[in-house]
Amino acid sequence: xxxxxxxxxxxxxxxxxxxxxxxxxxxxxxxxxxxxxxxxxxxxxxxxxxxxxxxxxxxxxxxxxxxxxxxxxxxxxxxxxxxxxxxxxxxxxxxxxxxxxxxxxxxx
Numbered sequence: 760x761x762x763x764x765x766x767x768x769x770x771x772x773x774x775x776x777x778x779x780x781x782x783x784x785x786x787x788x789x790x791x792x793x794x795x796x797x798x799x800x801x802x803x804x805x806x807x808x809x810x811x812x813x814x815x816x817x818x819x820x821x822x823x824x825x826x827x828x829x830x831x832x833x834x835x836x837x838x839x840x841x842x843x844x845x846x847x848x849x850x851x852x853x854x855x856x857x858x859x860x861x862x863x864x865x866x867x
Contacts, residue, residue, distance in 0.1 A: 785820065785860025793857055796846060805862040817867030823859035
């Protein structure tokens with residue numbers, strides 16, 4: 760049974776790797792410049808002042824990019840997903856990489 764678990768995990772990781780958009784190298788300065796519309800809910804440095812919104816500061820860069828792509832393509836639902844889908848609809852892959860790099864670089 761142990762081999763089945765490892766095999767299933769390997770298959771899932773391979774599928775996820777092939778299914779996700781290529782993650783470009785993010786530019787922290789560009790991400791900061793692009794973060795103005797995010798600041799209203801998530802704070803200027805990714806520290807939300809309202810508990811309704813998650814802190815982004817110090818989050819894993821790849822996780823942030825995955826989440827933003829998920830909102831953009833409709834894969835993430837529930838909570839504030841509708842709001843996030845509207846904000847992410849016009850983001851390019853580079854925009855997402857830049858924003859992810861910026862927030863990941865901030866101290867939690």
